[in-house]
Amino acid sequence: MKTLKKFLENLANQNVKLWLEGERLRCKAPEGVLTSELQIQLSNRKQEIITFLKQANLNREFKENLIKPIERNGNPPPLSFAQQRLWFIEKMALSSNAYNMPLTLHLVGKLDYVALQKSLNQIIARHEPLRTTFSETNGTPVQIIKPPFELELPLQDLSGLTPSEATTKLQQLLQQENELLFNLEVDPPIRAQLYQLGTTEYILQITLHHIAGDGWSLTVLPKELSAIYTATVFDKPSPLPELPIQYADFAVWQKNYLQGQTLSSQLNYWKEKLLDLPQLQLPTDHPRPAVETFNGAGIPINIPAALTSKIKQLTQKQGTTLFMTLLAAFKVLLSRYSGEESVAVGTPIANRNRSEIEGLIGFFVNSLVMYTDLGGDPSFTEVLNRVKQTALEAYGHQDIPFEKLVEQLQPERSLSQNPLFQVVFAVQESEHMKPSFSLPNLEVELGWERWMGDQMTVRMDLELHLWPVGEEIKGFCAYNTDLFEAETISRMVSHYE
Incomplete structure (x- = not known):
């Protein structure tokens, strides 16, 4: 008995067309092609053919719906639907700092400041949203994706204070940092600040604007930081594979997909x-x-x-x-x-x-x-x-x-x-x-609580x-x-x- 693939190829060569209407198998063939023998074979393999066609349709839909990189032709990409809403809220100046997302890491041990700064810059180079500002063209908001840049990482030393003074001061500084607003038309939507509490104790606060990240992103970021920082400390190249697409590709795909x-x-x-x-x-x-x-x-x-x-x-x-x-x-x-x-x-x-x-x-x-x-x-x-x-x-x-x-x-x-x-x-x-x-040579804990x-x-x-x-x-x-x-x-x- 021929394999299903061979059987279907044979039918296609004779210009027999098969397709699904709901759960029913439909067939169209030139006159004289559908012999009684062929009809029996079709009847016997009907369920197998239906299953195959369903899978083929799914695969086709999947391929058609794949998010592909857009052509970068100098036209700024649109915002995603979620970004549009946040942009509107920001423009109306309604949100104060409600959409700031702080990630606070407590680091104890031997910190390599240069490696940390390099790692953050590599993450910014990898992910376009972290170097995107927003603007309006003829009343339509667009993403302005900037080339990679060096993020400032100011270090504030609190090691001269007593432990209780340092805790109070730190809470104050973290609160101030979190209350600082982003100007989305000018500022990249990421900031970082390092506080030193002792010779081997630090707090790293990274603040993202929600327009560039979400809760899931706050797990991607430390994982990538861990991989890149480790490689940098040991003088090795980053082990992270290149990203298949960028956020702007998703924004364009979403607009096209959500239609009809x-x-x-x-x-x-x-x-x-x-x-x-x-x-x-x-x-x-x-x-x-x-x-x-x-x-x-x-x-x-x-x-x-x-x-x-x-x-x-x-x-x-x-x-x-x-x-x-x-x-x-x-x-x-x-x-x-x-x-x-x-x-x-x-x-x-x-x-x-x-x-x-x-x-x-x-x-x-x-x-x-x-x-x-x-x-x-x-x-x-x-x-x-x-x-x-x-x-x-x-x-x-x-x-x-x-x-x-x-x-x-x-x-x-x-x-x-x-x-x-x-x-x-x-x-x-x-x-x-x-x-x-x-992180190598460091104990790390999420310090938000x-x-x-x-x-x-x-x-x-x-x-x-x-x-x-x-x-x-x-x-x-x-x-x-x-x-x-x-x-x-x-x-x-x-x-x-």
Whole structure:
């Protein structure tokens, strides 16, 4: 019996065309070619041919949808949808420092300052977003990609102070650094600052603007820093392979991909799901300011091992994920506090579902609206099933950028709050909270918890961030201090735990 490939080649040579309509195999052949013997063979191999054609269609779609490098012809590339929204917010001067993303590393040991500076410069040369400024041409924002440059790495020596003085001063300096605004039309969206606490103790703070990076990028950056710094210290070339594409290639691809059928099928789902979406009205301690503020604080959360074990058992039994189970509990809490049955929260999704963008530093993260109707006094198992259904549907329609959704749904816009949702829920990978990387002759730890201080910026009314740590679940609840008192949120957190 001929192999399927040979059989199909033979048919093609006789000008027999085969194609799929849904699940049905269609066939067109010149007169006299389809002998009864050939018809029997086709009938016998029908399922095999259908499977082959489906795979071929998938491969073709995959090839057509591959993100390819754009021609660099001097025309500045467009912004991605996510960047456009941030650019608009920045232009309106609405965000203060809410979109600054600090990465704070505590380094103990023998630091090679020159190698560190060289490594940061190599990362900037590798990733275009870190050397991109933004401008407008005829009212349309564009990316201006600059050639590689030498990043300043100022060193501030605090080693003369007593330990308690140094800690206070450091918190002050880190806060000041984080409050410093980027001028996106002029400044590269990355800064770095080194503080020396003792002969062998340093704090490195790298600040990115969100327009050039996201949470995932803050794990790519230290991993690359680790690889390049190690190579530089040992006088070896960088071991990192060349990047297949750059962020600008993604921005152009995204504009072309999200059109026609792809766009309409994704949009139709969201339009139906979020039609007349009610705003979640949580009772606040203070009236909402006319213009949204970003002043925040955080309250730690700790779900002990015994309870975590029960949550995991329930998750397994119900065939859900940890994210779904924790979200279902949070939605019940929000419903009780607000007295509302319709609960929508936003959840960030990495949006890195293509291998070619996994290693890039850039702003890919997308927000999904998780909307669940809790009407009819459901049991928790029923709530969990509803949340599971919502989450699976949302993941199936995750390609549509949140910004495009807002543009199409046109919810009532207000300077006082985020459109579509004001509460965020996220379960992070523990890797994202503590990226694993090392530097030669140095002990490294992510210092954000230790040096965070009381103040933080928040972009929403309320944000619940959780991540598994060993047998427990840890996290924090960030809240807008212009809306809520610490006491209110502590009470809410204790009800959640």
